[in-house]
Amino acid sequence: MAKKDPTDLSVEEKLKTLFQLQSALSTIDEKRALRGELPLEVQDLEDEIEGLNTRVEKIQNEIGEFQKAIAQKKGEITDAEASVARYKSQLDEVKNNREYDTLSKEIEFQTLEIELCNKKIREANARIEERKGELENSKTLIAERQEDLNVKKSELEEIIAETRAEEDKLKEKVKDLESKIETRLLTSFKRIRKNARNGLGIVYVQRDACGGCFNKIPPQRQLDVKMHKKVIVCEYCGRILIDPELAGVKIDKATGTEEKKKTRKRAIRKTATSKKATDANDME
16 A cells, blocks of 8 residues: 655644654653663763873873982982082092182082982972872772762663663654654654653643643634644644644543543743744644
8 A cells, every 4th residue: 555645644634643743752751751860870970980080190190290300300319429429539639728619619519409309309209199199089989980880870771671672662653653744744843842841742722721831722723723724833832732632532521621641741831932933834
């Protein structure tokens, strides 16, 4: 049997297919909501561990720089000690006081250089010990965060595994339903759904009000919705409106309530925006 062209569908068929698509997408959203904050927590832990690893690398580089500085100062001390020894041996061969004073000043200068180098070495060693403490703390923190990450990942993978098969089936259903809806209408629906806080792009009328924002719908507009002659959108929130019967929901006329309780979450009421009228023009 040849596949029916989406443009050949009646408005009623388009709306019914669109509501089926919404139901499948909402079920996928609910399954993803079961994961809660786990994906974000996993991402935060991964980012934190990456930052700690960068910090460890920086500390290790600083320790390396201090060790190089110590090696350099030790080399300067060796040179200075050799100079002192040479100058002291020359003191025995001086012929006048001027030479003696010059050699004595050189010995004193080199001795001060040795003391200064030793001071720099002590300071560098102290900084190295300080950095080593920070390095150990960072490594301990990384180990703790890695352990937390492994637990969170395990929980997330378990939840995903439980819902993967059903979610894959729903995705196939969504793909099939989308192929039955004309491109312009589907694009408008996706835009509305993206802007809706609860992900509902099409809702049915409940107690004379929009099932998305719960603003009252005028009687004439309700009649237009029931006629199924054209796509009607809520003038307040921009969601596509259909009547409960088309959505497969039976309403108790005496109480005005649904006979079968729905589990879909409701959106928080929004203020009216004039730009939503453009969606209606796109879909008519």
